[in-house]
Amino acid sequence: MKAHWSVWLRRATALWIALMAPLAMAQELPLQCGVLFSNDHPLDYRIDKDKLPVVENRHFDPLTERLVRGQTTSVGGDIGYTLGKFPNHHRALISMMNLGIRDKTAKPRGALYSVECYMRRAEAFRRDDAMVKMIYGLYLLNDGRAEAAIKKLESAQEMAENNPNLHYNLGLAYVKLKRYEEALTSAHKAYSLGFPLSGLRDKLKRAGKWRDPAPVAPKTPPKKANDS
Template identity: 55%
Template sequence: MSRRILCLGFLFGAMLSSPGWADELPFQCGPLSNAYGPYDYRTDLSKLNIVEIAHFTSDVENLRKGVQSVRPGPDLNYTLRAFPNHHRALMSIVRLGARDKSDKPATGYTVECFLMRAEAFRPDDPMVKLIYGIHLLNQGKSKLALVKLDDARELPLESPNFFYNLGLAYFSAGHYDRALTSAHKAYALGFPLPGLRDKLKRAGKWKDPEPVLSDEGESKEVEPPKAEKPSL
């Protein structure tokens, strides 16, 4: 009897200490609990390979075909159940919805639900909020998109890829000042592609960043860090 009480007490304590996912998701978006996971795309790297090899292939990511079926939807569904905040899979499901002009291009949930699940699972992940903002822009919901983009900008992340894509999203929303700030940040961090700068130049909105002053008040060159490979 005492052993049974101990086990029940442990279970009750675990329930109290678990994240309040169910309170943050509408019923139609389902539970986040999963047979494998859910795992954090940013940190649970040891669990990632087994899912990506079996389900998130290059063909699936680029929406050419699936592994489980002809279409990539079921494999994206599996990937996002195991890793709700899988950045590249989220971007693929957003692109699949836009391509197929469907709110529910995959088995399981709508595109909006996959994004809500990711945000509920890891509200501190700025890439999730950025991708959510991109989806809302695709839907023509500019005001809601800007809320997500601004939320993403407020979270700490020193990534040239992040700021480049954030700048592209702000540009699409017509907020050129924020796009310019994001562009300056991306290029200062070493982002290699000129696309965002070129867009701002064609729109007449590009301005060179202010020079960085040394302690003596003189301008100086800043060596950018090595750029990471763009992923979105």
């Protein structure tokens, strides 16, 4: 009887989570950003890799990703379709952001939602996805909202401490707000992790705030007990 009760409780808990998760996400999204759950549940870009070709081959090939042309409709329509199936599709989010920048519009032609709505939908769908937060931060930074960008990028940093791209872009956001010491720390971290572009370093040099990182002293091996 006890085992039966335990099984029932686990099933009831799983059902409750399944029912409440869409409601919780819906509460995070404004009406103009639509809903995330329907009869066709969205997929996680990081996990459901086996299902990616079904969508990408028809709606997100390299030419669509580079904003050259759509495959079945407009570029915005095909990227939007991809994000409808995989809300946290990192590359599609970047393409949607770049499309908005290129066309100087908050809502690209053919897309169901605004660029920011796609960012919000992705974040609501998977709050543990550091890349989504980073892309959202880049969008905010490009939109002139440096303080909001920093919050997103710092949140992503907590999840992905060793991502050089993240430290680099966080440094750019700090520079915009003239928070140079924090920008310098981010720059040192990004370059120590191998980030290739010099833009952040150049900005700090122009501001007179660049300093090379302090040299790391070599570790001295411990003396053995029989050493004199």
